Amino acid sequence: MLNIHEAKTHLSRYLEQVEKGDVILICRRNQPIAEIRAVLPTRQEPRPIGLAAGDFEVTDGFFEPLPDDLLAGFNAKTCT
Numbered sequence: 001m002l003n004i005h006e007a008k009t010h011l012s013r014y015l016e017q018v019e020k021g022d023v024i025l026i027c028r029r030n031q032p033i034a035e036i037r038a039v040l041p042t043r044q045e046p047r048p049i050g051l052a053a054g055d056f057e058v059t060d061g062f063f064e065p066l067p068d069d070l071l072a073g074f075n076a077k078t079c080t
Helices: 004-009 011-019 068-074
Strands: 024-028 031-036
Touching (some): 004 011, 004 024, 011 031
16 A cells, blocks of 8 residues: 555556556555556457357247247336
8 A cells, every 4th residue: 555645756666566467556544545557458369259169058948039028128118
């Protein structure tokens, strides 16, 4: 945990820690107000299709129409 002044004074040092995987908690008057954490790298290739193949089965019933009362719930104008 760091106070704001300490974080501002030594920001580059703490960013090096964040790059190594640490999470820095910033506090104001000993109350946590923010976290500094590394940003996940963006994917360079498209995500492969079919990663869950074989993990579950979609039965024929999945494609059957929903009952009218359930459909009515989706089309309701107000929540009850």
